[in-house]
Amino acid sequence: MGLLNPQNFIYALSLALLILIYLRSRSRPTVEVSSLMLFDEAPAPVASVRHVRIDPLFWLEMATLTALTLAIAGLYVMRPRTPGHGRIHALVFDLGAGMSARDRSGTRLDQARRDAIEIINQAPPGDEFSVIAYALEADARHPQTANRADLRNALGDLVPMAVPARTAALQAALIRARGASEIDLFADRPPAAAILADAARVARLNFHQVGSGDSNLAIVSLDPGIPRSTQGRAVIRNFSARSHLCELAIDLGNSEQFHQTLMLAPREQVVVPFGPLKTGGVLHARILTPDAIDADNDRYAYAPSEQAAHVLVLSPDAAVRDDIARVLLAVNANFQIETADPAGYLARAGASGASAKPLELAVMHDCYVPAAGAASTLLIYPPEPAKNSPYASPIGIFVNGTLVSADIRSDAIGQAPAIESLTLGATRIVALPEWMDLIATASGPAHSSIPLAAIGRAAGGPVGVLAFDVRDHLLLAPDHLDALVLTVDLIKQLTAPRDILIVPTGADVSVPATATARVTQPDASVRTVTADKWGRVRIRPLQAGRYTVASGGQTIQVFANYYDAAESDLGAKPQAEAKAPAEKAAASNAQSAGEVQPLVFILIALALLAMTIESALLIGHAGRWGMRHV
């Protein structure tokens, strides 16, 4: 027995109102009599009499209101399930990285799969099931069907992803499951109470928590350092509540650079220095000690080449040129940097033709010089086309105006560094071409969202854009570190090798391709993707490891790293607010063997019966005492 809509039980307040009305009315009636002399010997009223002695009309009204309240609140009883009733179930699975954690009996997803199959086996033949999965977003894996073989196949196809399970995705999955009369949610940690309560309004929700172990190590970050210059660092974290051994190996290409076994205290995070590396390349850190989640045991980073690379910095402001040069050297000390005023550079370039040295990167501040001919270009504060300048407009990038100031918004797109709200100076309002990916946005007067940082691959090479001005030593100001972080991030992405991409799992990756591309995933599966009109294919790595994109005789490697502190922390206790619904849902599981039978009609019938009896009593009362006493 329970309530389908417990919040409607608030109508029980009407009972309190009835009692108040009754007590008040009991104290009110006044009867005029011929003389109080007649009442001289009547017993004096006792206080308790006023509150305790209640007449049948009151009890009938109480019964009526109680029945109606319970009917509104959805009182139901469980009754044995009738075969062939044809109920609809939704099986909702969490496919976040936590579900790949191994216990003694396999992964958590395996356990959830077994539980789901048991539910399917116990269901009457007429019941139908749908399979919905969620991690970054909700996905209906199998539509509603009564075919058990198809359902088992759909369950068998579920694979955990190396991404955290998002709350929004869970909500979307529960919304998709709303057509079902019963929802079975399988996850390794209880969601927020409000989400469960919201879903329970439209369907019966059973939450199944799977998994118990908490033994997990993770590589939090990997910094290769600068070859031959500075040490690299790997940050290792123990999420277990007990000490844990960690055998760490770091490879550069095919050669092992570092190998060490560490003892990590409970929930300790350590920084492991190594190097400096002798040469650049793809650095691969591995935890060799077995633990629960594999996805966070590997991490890739790219160590820049130790060979000199030429970088051109153009800006009409000498101080800006100096600041950018400092930042570039901080990113890679092997950069050979040439700074110039754009007007002077144009005259020199016109006189001597193309630059003799191939440029790795051209950084242009408040100017655009197409003749620079660099492999990649970073535009900072691109010039306005209306400005009567000798420069041409950057290809595909249009400047529509300038804001005096703008605030960086924290809802940065993709995997840009976490950015707090920060006020910048002058900022260009730029319109980006479709082939560019937005990294960060800003808001300003009369503009809720304008692009602040973006990167894309044009035909001539990668192009990055920073819309804000960096004059007045903005990049070196300690109060504007976020602007510096955005700049460094873009420089790193622009100077990375063309055939190597290192991205976090779940990020959208754009890779140049011709016509079609063969994508080989970390589990060695291969799929073919068609390039879009911009000559690129987009992939979204959902597993940690190396992806290979082969197209037109060119091969690009995409290394996907996974780490999420919340998802990897298997020992995290559920929130207090989430514990109650979890227990409640667990309790409801015991009842799930039965079928809900609402008692609405019975309760309404009882209310009508009580009202009829009350009416009869009132009629009799009126006949006996007159209407004044009713």
Next chain:
Amino acid sequence: MLEARAFEPEFLRKLDRLVLGIKRARTVRAGQRALGRIQGLGIEPENFKQYAPGDDLRFLDWNAFARFDELMLRTYRADRQVEVTALVDASASMGLPERDDKLGLALAIGASLAYIGMADNDAVRIGAFAMHRGAMKLDATPFHRRRESYLNFRPFVMSVKAGGETRLGAAVDQLLLQRRPAGTVVVISDFLVNEGDAADALKRLVAARHDVKVVHVMGEQESTAAYPSGLFRVRDVETGEVRETVLGPSTAAAIRRKVEKIAARMREICTTHAITYAQAFGAGNLESIMERELPRLGLVR
């Protein structure tokens, strides 16, 4: 309203055979109240007496003188009419409980007694009393003697409304101030007044040589305490005093006991002063009261 019943021909026919139980005294005896005590020029012989100097020689019985050789004087009963006043309590208490129609019952009894009194061609009137704005208001009809004029009472009877406080003593004071000859006064009231006030008023009427008769009127609901049960505030309609009480079986029993006490006390007062006391409880019993109860008590014959 019940008072209209007193003017219905069918009801009046039942009263035709009744007469008021009035003591018409032929002699004056010490310690005895009597009406028509003065000798007069009546036609009904009453007694003989020895002649005394100064007696009217016209009443000498010459036959007796011839037979007994004594001067005997024949006396006659004075042929006098008795004034009958039906004094009805019209205070507010007579209006409640409404369904009891106590005032209607009292007026009907008063009018009926007036009709009966007219059988002997006695002078009859109906009066109603109640306090009005702090002063006693005693309204009464003129005296009527013949039954043909009975319907003259109707406008007055139908116009009486309950209201005001009961002050029996003040009403008697006002009645005695009219200095009417001693007659019959029928007091019809619920007597929900101070015991001393009622006893004192009746005593003064008796002292003025009136033949006093009391009809104690109570409603059926009032006397049986048939109120709905529950917690109520009861308000005295005359004084406005309010009291909270629980109406129920125990309260009803207490009220019934109180009614019995009041009736017993009134009976005791009336017995003490040789006043005829009759109870008229319940408006539904008007006919049985008039035909059986009042004759049984000697109020009518």
